[in-house]
Each structure stands twice: as structure tokens, then as C-alpha cells.
Amino acid sequence: MSQSKKNLFSRELGGGQMWSKVIGRGKCLRMTDLEGGANVGMLLYNALEKTERYNMPDTLKGQKIFYLREPYCLHSDMGRILASIVEDGPGWHDTVCGTSLPSLVEEKYGKKDYQEAHNDWYRAGRELFLIELGKWGLGERDLVPNINWFSKIAPDEEGKLSYVPGHSTAGSSVTIRFELDSLVVLNTCQHPLDPNPRYEPKPVKLEVFEADPVTSYDPSRLVRPENERAFQNTEDYNLLRF
Amino acid sequence: MMSNLTESQLLPENAVYEHTIRAGDHWMRRIEKGQTFRILDLKGNQAADTLFYNAEDPDDRYSASDTIAAQGALYLTTGTRLMSTRGTELLKIVADTCGRHDTLGGACSRESNTMRYAHDKEHMHACRDSFLRGVQSWCHHMDKRDVTCNINFFMNVPVTPEGELDFADGISAPGRYVEMVASCPVIALISNCPQLNNPCNAYNPTPVQVLIWD
Numbered sequence: 001m002s003q004s005k006k007n008l009f010s011r012e013l014g015g016g017q018m019w020s021k022v023i024g025r026g027k028c029l030r031m032t033d034l035e036g037g038a039n040v041g042m043l044l045y046n047a048l049e050k051t052e053r054y055n056m057p058d059t060l061k062g063q064k065i066f067y068l069r070e071p072y073c074l075h076s077d078m079g080r081i082l083a084s085i086v087e088d089g090p091g092w093h094d095t096v097c098g099t100s101l102p103s104l105v106e107e108k109y110g111k112k113d114y115q116e117a118h119n120d121w122y123r124a125g126r127e128l129f130l131i132e133l134g135k136w137g138l139g140e141r142d143l144v145p146n147i148n149w150f151s152k153i154a155p156d157e158e159g160k161l162s163y164v165p166g167h168s169t170a171g172s173s174v175t176i177r178f179e180l181d182s183l184v185v186l187n188t189c190q191h192p193l194d195p196n197p198r199y200e201p202k203p204v205k206l207e208v209f210e211a212d213p214v215t216s217y218d219p220s221r222l223v224r225p226e227n228e229r230a231f232q233n234t235e236d237y238n239l240l241r242f
Numbered sequence: 243m244m245s246n247l248t249e250s251q252l253l254p255e256n257a258v259y260e261h262t263i264r265a266g267d268h269w270m271r272r273i274e275k276g277q278t279f280r281i282l283d284l285k286g287n288q289a290a291d292t293l294f295y296n297a298e299d300p301d302d303r304y305s306a307s308d309t310i311a312a313q314g315a316l317y318l319t320t321g322t323r324l325m326s327t328r329g330t331e332l333l334k335i336v337a338d339t340c341g342r343h344d345t346l347g348g349a350c351s352r353e354s355n356t357m358r359y360a361h362d363k364e365h366m367h368a369c370r371d372s373f374l375r376g377v378q379s380w381c382h383h384m385d386k387r388d389v390t391c392n393i394n395f396f397m398n399v400p401v402t403p404e405g406e407l408d409f410a411d412g413i414s415a416p417g418r419y420v421e422m423v424a425s426c427p428v429i430a431l432i433s434n435c436p437q438l439n440n441p442c443n444a445y446n447p448t449p450v451q452v453l454i455w456d
């Protein structure tokens with residue numbers, strides 16, 4: 001995707017860190033895997049009605065796909081689109097495996113607490129999600145299956161899953177365009193199925209810029225008739241509200 | 243997938259609880275630790291959309307992604323541990339004469355029906371409305387935030403190695419069942435799916451039966 005618009009925001013986030021912001025409709029968030037092998041766990045909510053949230057099943061069954069890629073969309077549980085994938089280097093992103101639990105992190109990597117390691121302590125995706133959710137009045141009840149940007153999990157015929165190492169390379173990026181004003185909550189912890197025995201979460205760069213207006217021939221709305229209907233639902237919502 | 247078939251030794255006449263859930267109805271009940279819980283597909287190819295909560299603290303509830311990640315597999319069958327968002331084992335599947343159950347497809351809703359099928363389907367009864375009535379009637383602390391990703395017992399949602407997903411014809415049949423033992427006290431909430439747009443139940447929703455043994 002060519003980008004002529006200037007950045008509104010730019011930020012590098014180290015591995016094992018967290019971030020949350022409201023990003024308005026009509027803006028794009030670009031995530032760049034700086035070193036290769038990054039994982040960005042992400043949850044999305046309607047910023048004004050936070051009980052409306054990213055819905056993994058509706059996203060998958062609305063688009064008859066098991067993973068995410070351009071030009072597919074991120075559906076909410078209310079028949080609407082939170083965001084569309086408008087640019088995509090890796091071409092496959094997981095959304096079924098969730099995030100790491102503290103017990104998993106301790107079992108896989110051992111324990112490194114703050115007293116011992118200061119800000120290099122070992123942290124779990126679930127804890128970082130809960131901390132950021134807490135700042136917006138949300139909590140455990142709002143934890144749903146998240147997106148794992150840059151991570152590929154391949155299924156076999158019997159439904160067994162395997163992590164594909166080296167899927168995202170240094171400099172790979174993915175850009176999403178927001179269709180609803182959205183609360184974005186993310187962390188850069190390793191994927192729960194990452195077989196790497198070392199705690200080595202990777203850094204990413206985040207950039208926000210203005211999107212071009214969505215046309216009636218936008219690839220994200222034309223890729224599936226379900227998406228066109230969900231875009232209409234989203235436009236109705238925004239029209240009535242704003 | 244048929245290698246997963248495991249029959250139960252339990253007899254229906256020894257059950258301590260039995261109830262038939264008609265299509266489109268919801269059913270909610272506490273199940274004690276160690277009790278065995280069976281869902282029976284009476285007429286075949288019916289989807290029993292099911293949520294579980296830790297009865298001691300319903301903020302801790304069934305998690306589709308933690309269940310998938312814990313077993314490294316997409317489908318549920320004998321041996322599957324049903325995990326919560328905190329990593330608690332809620333129940334374990336101990337018998338299954340269907341062979342495969344889905345936890346990717348979620349529950350139908352009036353809103354998602356407008357997206358999936360057509361805008362004029364919005365009036366049709368759907369599972370998430372049943373789930374909402376279930377949690378609203380259970381206690382004052384549960385609401386839409388507690389309606390999360392569920393299990394679809396008896397439903398077949400195959401994924402190909404290329405990552406395509408489909409809603410296939412059911413692999414269940416009259417009399418097939420799935421049985422699980424509660425690893426801690428749980429609350430079960432079933433919406434017996436009224437979906438009339440999906441071929442999985444041949445456009446004919448039918449009753450399911452639940453049984454509990456001590």
C-alpha cells in the first residue's frame with residue numbers, strides 16, 4: 001500500500017511490552033516486525049460501546065477462512081467491521097490460539113521476576129492484556145480470542161496445529177484501516193505455541209496515519225458478499241451515531 | 243475421525259437429572275465436581291451451542307482459544323480438556339459417539355445473520371439471544387460481556403491445510419452423544435440452535451437431551 005499521508009503517530013515497542021489507544025475510524029495502524037519473528041497479540045473493542053468486540057468466530061465464518069490476511073476484515077460480534085486489512089507482508093496471521101498464560105510462561109521459560117531482572121522480567125500476554133484492559137474499565141470478562149499478527153499456525157487434515165517458524169521476516173509489515181472508532185489493546189509477547197525454548201519476544205514499530213476514503217470498489221468489501229453487508233451495517237451505525 | 247468414537251458405560255435410568263431442550267430454547271444449570279454430563283443428539287445433526295463457567299467464579303469461563311492451544315488441535319473429542327481463560331480445566335470429555343465437535347464457529351446471532359445471509363434475516367431467532375436470556379436470568383452479575391466463544395457440540399466445521407473453513411453436513415446421527423466429567427463445579431449454558439439458514443442441521447432444528455450422573 002502506498003502511503004502519501006504523513007504519520008500522525010510513531011512508536012517502537014520492545015518485546016514483551018503492552019500498548020492501548022483509541023484509534024478513530026478512517027485512520028490506519030501499520031505494524032512492522034523490526035527483527036523478524038515478532039508476534040503482536042491484539043484485542044479490539046468499539047471505543048464507545050465496549051461490549052461490542054472483535055469476534056473470532058464471526059470473522060472466520062463470515063469469510064470462510066481459518067486465518068487473517070489482506071483484504072479480509074476484522075468483524076465484531078454485532079455484524080459490523082472494526083477494521084480491514086489493507087496491506088500485508090506475511091499473508092497469514094493467527095486468530096485462534098489466544099495468548100500466553102503465566103503458567104505457560106513459567107513452564108516454558110522459567111521465572112524471572114522484577115526484583116531479579118527489572119524490566120527484562122518474563123511476562124505473559126494474558127497479564128499484559130488485563131493491565132491495559134483495566135485502564136479502560138474492562139477486565140477478565142472482556143478477554144476473548146485475540147489476533148496474533150505475524151504468527152502462522154498451520155492445521156493438518158485432522159485439525160492438529162503446528163507453529164511455522166520464520167514466517168515473518170525483518171521489515172514485514174501489516175496495516176489495518178479502522179471502520180469503527182476502536183479501542184486497540186495489544187502486547188508483544190511470544191505466541192503461546194512458539195516452540196522457541198527461550199524468552200525472546202521481538203520488537204515492533206507502530207505507526208498511525210490517515211486512510212484514503214473507502215470506495216464502493218474497496219477490495220475488503222468486495223472480497224466476500226458477507227463483508228459488503230457488514231460494511232453496510234457499519235455505515236448505518238456511523239451514520240445514525242455521528 | 244471415526245477412531246475417536248468412545249462409548250459410555252453409564253445407563254440413562256441411573257441418571258440423577260434428565261431434561262429435553264427444545265430447539266430455540268436455552269438451558270442453564272450448575273454441575274458439581276465429579277458429576278458426568280451427557281448431551282444426547284436425539285434426532286441427529288443438531289447443534290448444541292454451549293458455554294461453561296467456573297461456578298465458584300463465573301469471571302473464569304470456557305475459552306475456545308485456550309482449549310485449542312492447550313491441546314494443539316482444533317476439534318474436540320474424547321480426551322479433550324475444556325479449558326478456561328485462567329487455564330483451569332473445567333471439564334474433560336470422556337465419551338463421544340459423534341467423533342468431532344467444533345469450537346471455532348461460535349454462536350449464531352441476529353446481527354451476524356444479517357452479515358452472513360441477508361439483511362432481511364434479522365428477525366430470525368438466534369443463539370446469542372438465547373445466551374443473553376440465559377445469563378440475564380442466572381444472576382445480576384452476568385450480561386453480554388459473559389457471552390463469549392462457545393462449543394458447538396455435534397457440529398462439523400472442517401478446516402483444510404490451506405486454511406479454508408466450511409460448514410459441512412453434520413457427522414452426527416440420532417442417538418449420538420458426548421459425555422464429560424466436571425473437573426470443578428461448573429455452570430453449563432446451552433442454546434439449542436434454532437438456525438434455519440445453515441445446512442448443518444438440514445434446516446430443521448430438533449431437540450437435544452441432557453443427562454447428569456453422580
Ligand SMILES: [Zn+2]
Pocket residue numbers: 291349350351368369370435436437
Ligand atoms: Zn445458533
